Amino acid sequence: MTDKLDLNLFSVFMQVYHHQSITLAAEQLNVTQAAVSGSIKRLSERCGQDLFVRHGRGIIATHFAHQLMKQLSPAMDIMDSVIDNLQAFDSKRSKQVFTVLAFESITNQLHPHAMKLQQQGYPLIRFKEDHSTEEHINEALNSQQADLAIDTIENRDSSLICEPLVNEEIVLICRKGHPRISTRITTEQYYDEQHVTLKLTRANLSAVDFYAQESVAQRTVVAECHSLLSLIGLVAQSDCVGACSKSLAMKYQQAFNLQVIKMPLRFKPIQLSLIWHRRQKHNPAHTWLRDTIKSIFNNGSEHLI
Numbered sequence: 437m438t439d440k441l442d443l444n445l446f447s448v449f450m451q452v453y454h455h456q457s458i459t460l461a462a463e464q465l466n467v468t469q470a471a472v473s474g475s476i477k478r479l480s481e482r483c484g485q486d487l488f489v490r491h492g493r494g495i496i497a498t499h500f501a502h503q504l505m506k507q508l509s510p511a512m513d514i515m516d517s518v519i520d521n522l523q524a525f526d527s528k529r530s531k532q533v534f535t536v537l538a539f540e541s542i543t544n545q546l547h548p549h550a551m552k553l554q555q556q557g558y559p560l561i562r563f564k565e566d567h568s569t570e571e572h573i574n575e576a577l578n579s580q581q582a583d584l585a586i587d588t589i590e591n592r593d594s595s596l597i598c599e600p601l602v603n604e605e606i607v608l609i610c611r612k613g614h615p616r617i618s619t620r621i622t623t624e625q626y627y628d629e630q631h632v633t634l635k636l637t638r639a640n641l642s643a644v645d646f647y648a649q650e651s652v653a654q655r656t657v658v659a660e661c662h663s664l665l666s667l668i669g670l671v672a673q674s675d676c677v678g679a680c681s682k683s684l685a686m687k688y689q690q691a692f693n694l695q696v697i698k699m700p701l702r703f704k705p706i707q708l709s710l711i712w713h714r715r716q717k718h719n720p721a722h723t724w725l726r727d728t729i730k731s732i733f734n735n736g737s738e739h740l741i
Contacts, residue, residue, distance in 0.1 A: 457494060512715075634661055679699065
């Protein structure tokens, strides 16, 4: 009679596969590297095929491992989903901590509401900004390092779900009392002014150049920022102009004494989406998280039930 297969071997295999590292898989599983190596060896022997081979100082998955993962993922997702759906979720009693990947501007808008909800007894929603690429987001969601991402990418990973969340308008900001600008600005004025720009690391372009729907002429850039709050601060203390999302501009309009003005150029909106793994689709806790984020965007936390 064939020995029963230890299903835990598959969990170890999936962690090693996602991380392409025995060390990282061991850290994720909170076990020793020897235990992970032993599990991979046992599964390899059971399959009669090598699952990983050495490559430089690390390891890479074999063709057999890729095929195994392709067949294994749907089954493991179903098992995770069944267990999650059987577990009752009480948002006022749960001690679960959710991790959400989001841009600085999104974190800035959502964090105060999340803290207010936690003070009312709801689960903690923790925001992380270290997701510079689509691959990073996919890895974090697939390996369960994050529960949800809020991003502009149109994710093409079939294991992930993207749900449109909101479209953000880009507006021009300058300080109140600006010597040349009051309530509106012409295209000629726009190009005559000095600019503080936001550099988008992924696109290697400024936000204005990336989102513009028409050709943007040469302009005088006196500062380039990687943080929207830095941009707002510099604009507020000078006669420069900048661009950011309307929601963020309105949030800081009074505190930074800003004018918020319609851009004289045509821009496509910033399209934000919720991105999560398919295994979480019917998970009650994850459903609460998604509904909470959507409700905060639509109404603010005071409208949550």
